[in-house]
Amino acid sequence: MNAPWKSGMAGNRDPFMAFVCDDLTLDVVRSVCEEMGWPPEKGGKGGLRNAIQSLSVSASPQILLVDLSESGDPIHDINSLAEVCEPGTVVIAMGQVNDVRLYRDLLLSGLQDYLLTPISPDALRDAISHAQMTLNAPKHDDGAKAHQHVSVAVIGSRGGVGASTIATSLAWLLSDRMGHLTGFLDLDVHFGTGALALDLEPGRGLTDAIDNPSRIDGLFIERAMIKANEKLSILSAEAAISSPIMTDGAAFFQLQEEFRAAFEHTVIDLPRSMVIAYPHFAERRKCGDSRV
Secondary structure, X not given: OOOOOOOOOHHHOOOEEEEEOOHHHHHHHHHHHHHHOXXXXXXXXXXXXXXXXXXXXXXXXXXEEEEOXXXXXXXXXXXXXXXXXXXXXEEEEEEOOOOHHHHHHHHHOOOOEEEEOXXXXXXXXXXXXXXXXXXXXXXXXXXXXXXXXXXXXXXXXXXXXXXXXXXXXXHHHHHHHOOOOEEEEEOOOXXXXXXXXXXXXXXXXXXXXXXXXXXXXXXXXXXXXXXXXXXXXXXXXXXXXXXXXXXXXXXXXXXXXXHHHHOOEEEEEOOHXXXXXXXHHHHOOOOOEEEO
16 A cells, blocks of 8 residues: 555645544544644544545545454455555554464555554554654655656567566566666466566466556556565466456556556566557557667
8 A cells, every 4th residue: 555656645635544443442543643733533433344435435644544353354355445545545554363474464465564452552653653754755756857767578589489588587687686676567468487487476466457457556556566576576477378368458558657657667578479469569669668
């Protein structure tokens, strides 16, 4: 939920909102709100499900506190929350389950922090303080200097010539050796080897993007991509050969635009089959884009 920053969004939103499940926690939240100079009514009861319902019809705040105590499937519900949260929202969760695996899964889903209930005022203040530091930290697209992006597509003249190896190696060198923020887009939905070469699970990010192009935004990119190292993220898939791609190509153009906003470099492993199926995709030329 800590999606790529969009300047100007935070000024039009509430600084804080909380959705909790019990009166004791609500009292703690409202007391801290008063200390911070925020209206105490920004803390309310209802938990995560009420948060999803409320934020689906109103703007999300800069900092959002949600209670998972009544959630039967926290990861699924957090993903549902991500669909209604605007980019830039910092989300803090709390719950009764003391499980390291759950904690890690929640952080991977985009949460800033996870607190155990019952929470103390000090713990809540510290969590809010860290969230404010995240909000106030310099963002990668801030400043007057224009964001310059270089995109490289690697296409093999035929199968087996090593195009995927070149694409993967190039993405790794740009990120690990040169320190550039790099996005690696492996468009071979059925036989892509980018994630495998980096010892990662492909995931469903690319197939989800193809199936739902309208969902592609900065938040989707942050949640769907897999981290290979601090500077390299990969979007790929491992779809069954019996599941053909059913798309008009809109998802691929939208992905390129989001990659341009989120990364300094984009490396695309572009299969020959896709060049044949979507010739306009391969022919696209913009300032800062190149092909190999």
